[in-house]
Amino acid sequence: MPRLWDISPTVSSEAPIFPGDEPYSLRWTARVSPDCPVNLSAITMSPHVGAHAxxxxxxxxxxxxAAEVDLNAYLGPCRVIHAIDCGPLIRIEHLHHAAANLPPRVLVRCCKQADTAWNPDFTAYAPETVAWLAAQGVQLIGLDxxxxxxxxxxxxxxxxxxxRLKLRVLENLVLDEVPEGDYELIALPLKLAGACASPVRAVLREL
Structure with a gap:
């Protein structure tokens, strides 16, 4: 069987979130008992908690x-590029070493280890890098x-x-154990009516 890399962090009440976002919370609406055959839970959370689109x-x-996006961008050939400790912004020069024949999906590993607590000084994309990737035919970008x-x-x-460029994006991935190279990405958003984002269970599969 091809190897799978699970690149999604655990969603829990301790998951780091943007200040003001709704944290993950779970409560039980039913528990197994002589009068009830099942456990049932209910959750509340921002759709931006954990790995998300x-x-x-x-x-x-x-x-x-989230319910209306085309799913094609979230499934298919993908390249993981390492730009670890590149600074506050991922710039074009940080990606040049792995830019030949880019597939339609590019994930950039910025962190030696993904943060497990809120850290406002995280690495983001320079806007010109987003435009450059789109010009190479990339349809989805992501980062950790x-x-x-x-x-x-x-x-x-x-x-x-x-x-503007009709690109899709994945954020809050965990790429700590993923070698630089090419994979199959599977990271489908849920069909959440009216939602501004969706959690994903993002995985990479060995080609």
Missing amino acids: DAPLHYGNDEPS TPSVDPASSKLLPSHQQLL
Whole structure:
């Protein structure tokens, strides 16, 4: 069987979130007992907790929600590129060493180890890098930090590039154990009506 890399962090009440986001919470609505044959749980959370796919609705009014995005971008050939400790922004020069014949999906590993607590000084994408990747035929980008824009950004230029260029994005991945190279990506968003994002169980499969 081809090897699988699970690149999704565990979603829990301890999962790091943007300040103001709704944290993960689980409660039991039924428990196994003489009067009940099952355990039933209910959860509340921001759809941006853990590995997730931003929908265009997240950064543009009247844009597609998580339920409306085309799934093709989230499934297929993918390249993992290492740009560990590259600084505050992933720039084009950080990707040149692995840029030949790029597949339609590119994930960038920025961290030696993905953060398990909120850290506002994470690495994001430079907007010109997003545009350059799109010009190479890339349809989806991702990274192992909370956002393609810095935490302090008010204008979200890299998100706006995603919108303008019709790219899809995965954030909050865990690429700690993934060697640089080519894989099959499987990271389908849930069909959440009206949602600005969706959690994904993102995996890479050996080619």
